[in-house]
Amino acid sequence: MIENPFYGPEFHGEYEVASVGRLDLEEGGTIPDCRLAFTTWGELSPEKDNAVLITTWYSGTHQIWRDAYVGEGHALDPSRWFIVAIDQIGSGLSVSPHNADGDNASIAMSNFPRVRIGDDVVAQERLLRERFGIERLQLVVGGSMGAQQTYEWAVRFPEKVLRAAPIAGTAQNTPHDQIFADVLMAAITSDPGFADGEYKSNADVVAGLTRHADIWGVMGFSTEAWKLEFWRAMEFDSKEAFLDGFLRPYFTAMDPNDLLCMAWKWQHGDVARHTGGDLAAALGRITAKTYVMPIDEDMFFPPRDCRAEQELVPGAELRVIEEVLGHLGLFGVAPSYMPQIDRHLGELLATRV
Amino acid sequence: MIENPFYGPEFHGEYEVASVGRLDLEEGGTIPDCRLAFTTWGELSPEKDNAVLITTWYSGTHQIWRDAYVGEGHALDPSRWFIVAIDQIGSGLSVSPHNADGDNASIAMSNFPRVRIGDDVVAQERLLRERFGIERLQLVVGGSMGAQQTYEWAVRFPEKVLRAAPIAGTAQNTPHDQIFADVLMAAITSDPGFADGEYKSNADVVAGLTRHADIWGVMGFSTEAWKLEFWRAMEFDSKEAFLDGFLRPYFTAMDPNDLLCMAWKWQHGDVARHTGGDLAAALGRITAKTYVMPIDEDMFFPPRDCRAEQELVPGAELRVIEEVLGHLGLFGVAPSYMPQIDRHLGELLATRV
Numbered sequence: 117m118i119e120n121p122f123y124g125p126e127f128h129g130e131y132e133v134a135s136v137g138r139l140d141l142e143e144g145g146t147i148p149d150c151r152l153a154f155t156t157w158g159e160l161s162p163e164k165d166n167a168v169l170i171t172t173w174y175s176g177t178h179q180i181w182r183d184a185y186v187g188e189g190h191a192l193d194p195s196r197w198f199i200v201a202i203d204q205i206g207s208g209l210s211v212s213p214h215n216a217d218g219d220n221a222s223i224a225m226s227n228f229p230r231v232r233i234g235d236d237v238v239a240q241e242r243l244l245r246e247r248f249g250i251e252r253l254q255l256v257v258g259g260s261m262g263a264q265q266t267y268e269w270a271v272r273f274p275e276k277v278l279r280a281a282p283i284a285g286t287a288q289n290t291p292h293d294q295i296f297a298d299v300l301m302a303a304i305t306s307d308p309g310f311a312d313g314e315y316k317s318n319a320d321v322v323a324g325l326t327r328h329a330d331i332w333g334v335m336g337f338s339t340e341a342w343k344l345e346f347w348r349a350m351e352f353d354s355k356e357a358f359l360d361g362f363l364r365p366y367f368t369a370m371d372p373n374d375l376l377c378m379a380w381k382w383q384h385g386d387v388a389r390h391t392g393g394d395l396a397a398a399l400g401r402i403t404a405k406t407y408v409m410p411i412d413e414d415m416f417f418p419p420r421d422c423r424a425e426q427e428l429v430p431g432a433e434l435r436v437i438e439e440v441l442g443h444l445g446l447f448g449v450a451p452s453y454m455p456q457i458d459r460h461l462g463e464l465l466a467t468r469v
Numbered sequence: 470m471i472e473n474p475f476y477g478p479e480f481h482g483e484y485e486v487a488s489v490g491r492l493d494l495e496e497g498g499t500i501p502d503c504r505l506a507f508t509t510w511g512e513l514s515p516e517k518d519n520a521v522l523i524t525t526w527y528s529g530t531h532q533i534w535r536d537a538y539v540g541e542g543h544a545l546d547p548s549r550w551f552i553v554a555i556d557q558i559g560s561g562l563s564v565s566p567h568n569a570d571g572d573n574a575s576i577a578m579s580n581f582p583r584v585r586i587g588d589d590v591v592a593q594e595r596l597l598r599e600r601f602g603i604e605r606l607q608l609v610v611g612g613s614m615g616a617q618q619t620y621e622w623a624v625r626f627p628e629k630v631l632r633a634a635p636i637a638g639t640a641q642n643t644p645h646d647q648i649f650a651d652v653l654m655a656a657i658t659s660d661p662g663f664a665d666g667e668y669k670s671n672a673d674v675v676a677g678l679t680r681h682a683d684i685w686g687v688m689g690f691s692t693e694a695w696k697l698e699f700w701r702a703m704e705f706d707s708k709e710a711f712l713d714g715f716l717r718p719y720f721t722a723m724d725p726n727d728l729l730c731m732a733w734k735w736q737h738g739d740v741a742r743h744t745g746g747d748l749a750a751a752l753g754r755i756t757a758k759t760y761v762m763p764i765d766e767d768m769f770f771p772p773r774d775c776r777a778e779q780e781l782v783p784g785a786e787l788r789v790i791e792e793v794l795g796h797l798g799l800f801g802v803a804p805s806y807m808p809q810i811d812r813h814l815g816e817l818l819a820t821r822v
Contacts, residue, residue, distance in 0.1 A: 295687055307659075324659075330651060330652050331684070334649045339774065340773065345644075
C-alpha cells in the first residue's frame, strides 16, 4: 500500500466505498475483498425503476461526471433518475494495486492480478443488486473504457440493461489501440524508477509518467485542436505551458501500477470472448436501445470503428459528437460538447423500451 | 565516430559522397566539412535543363526512391530526366553525428550542432551547382521531411525551382507534430543506455529505439490499416510479428543521435522564418508549379493541414493520395500507391512552366 493523496475526497469529492466480497477473475486471479468506490445522485424510486449507471474511463473517476455531466439541466438529472457512478477496479479509488491492504495485501503493487472489463461489470452488478436491490438499469453510459463497460453490460446482462450509450469507445478493442496501449505502458515500465512495479512512491516514476502524459498529448487531442490552440480557453499561454501545467500534473499525480492495471484492461476489452470470438454474435445479443456516440475527431476511437460495431447492434443508432478536441473532449470543457451529449442522452432516455 | 554497418552500400546500394565544404548553420554552429551522400539516375542534358531533385525523409534515404519511385515506367524516368537524390544531413549517409570524423571530429555524437531544413537546402544547392552546374530544377520532390525540404527550396530559391511536389508533409510544422517529435525523441533519450548521446553502439540504446519504433506503429499507419491487417501482404502472420520482424529492426539498426538530429530538424521546419513568421508571405513567394500531395489516411500530416498551405501557394493544386496505410504508405508497398504518385508527378512534369 502506498499513500497517495490524489486518491481521496480532496480531488474526487464525496464518495462511498463498499465491498462486494471475493471476486474471482476471468484471468484466474482473485481479489479477496473487492471494494468499489461509487457515488450516487437522486433517489431510487420505490419500484427501483429509475436507476442509471455511469462507468468510468482510464484515469477518470466519478468526479468528472459530477463536474460536467450530472445535474439539473442535464439529461442525467438527479431529480428524475437515481444515478450511480462506479469507479473501475484500478481507478485508485476502488480496489487497485496501490491501495491493496488488509485482506488484499497479497495482491498489492506488482502482485495485482489481471483484471478484465468483464470483472468490473460482474462486481458492479453485484453492488447494484446487493446494496440497492437494483435489477434493471434504465441506462448504462460511459466514455472510452466506460464505453467498453457499457457494451459489456449490454452483452452480458441484456435483460438488465434497457438503454446503452457507449461514448467514444468500442466493444472490441482495435489492433491499433492495442499497440497504443502497449506504448503507454512501456513509457511507464521503462522508467528505472518503476522498479518492476515495486517503487516506493509515484514520484519515483515521474519521468515515465511524464512521457506517458506526452503520448496522451499526441493521441488524446486532434491535430486540429492543437492548431486551434485549444489550451488558450483553459488560460494557458503556450502548448508547453498546457503540458507542464495540466496534462503532466494530471498523470504524474497518479499511481503507475493503477494506470497499468487499467491500460491492460482497456487493451484486452472484447465482448466477443462471450461468443467464441464472434463479434457479430456478441453484439447481436444486445436488447438495450443503444446510441453509439463516437467523437468525430477522435484519433483512436474514430467514428469508422464505432460505426462498424453500431451496425452489429440490433436497432442501434449512430450519434456522432462533433468535438474538435478529439478523445479528451470527454472532459466536457468545450461549450459545444455537453449540449450534444445532453441532447442524445435525453432522446435516448425518452425512448420507450 | 561509431561503426554502424547499416549505413553502407549493403543496405543503401550504390551512392557517392561529396563535400560542399564548410557549412555555417542557421542555429549558429558549423559543419567544417559538409559531406553529402547522393545518387543519380539518367544523363544531364548539355543544356542542364532536365534535372530533378529528390529529397529524403526521416530515417529514409535515396534507396527507397531507387526501390519504389525511380525507373522506367515511372514518372521519374531516367531516360527522360537527370535525377539526383541527396540524403539529408543526419541521415547517417551524409554527415551525421555517428559518422563525424576527420575535420568533423569535433562535432561527433552529442556535439553535433543543430541543423535546420534550410541548412540542408543550402548544402544541396551548392552540391548541384558546384558538381553538376545545375542552376534550375525541373522538379523538386520529396515526402514527409522531404516535403519540408521541397517547400524550403521553392521559397528560398524560387527562380531555381520550376515545379514542386511536397508529398505527405508541410511547409510549417504543426504544433501536433512538434509534440509528436518530442515524444519520439524522449523515447530514445530516456534510455539509460543513451548516456547523454555518448553511447558506444546503437545496440546500447535498443530499448529506447524499440519504444521509438512502436510509437511509429501508432502514428505511422492508420487505424484502419491495422484493422485490415496490412502486414499480411508483407507476409507476417500477426501484428506482433510485423513489429518484431519489420518496424523494430528497421529502427534499431539506426543511430540514435542521427535520428535525433533529423527529429529536431523536422520539429523546427518552418518556411515562415524567411518572412518574420508570416506563412502566407513565405508561401506566396513560390513561383514553382506546385502539387500538394497529402495522403488521405495520414495521422499526422492530414490533408486538412496540407490543404491550408496549398491554398497559400499561388496556382498550387491539391492532389490527395488515397492510401489506407497512412503516412508510411510512402514506402510504396501498396499496389495502388505508385500509380497515383506517377500520375500526379507525370502530369506535373508535363505542365508548361
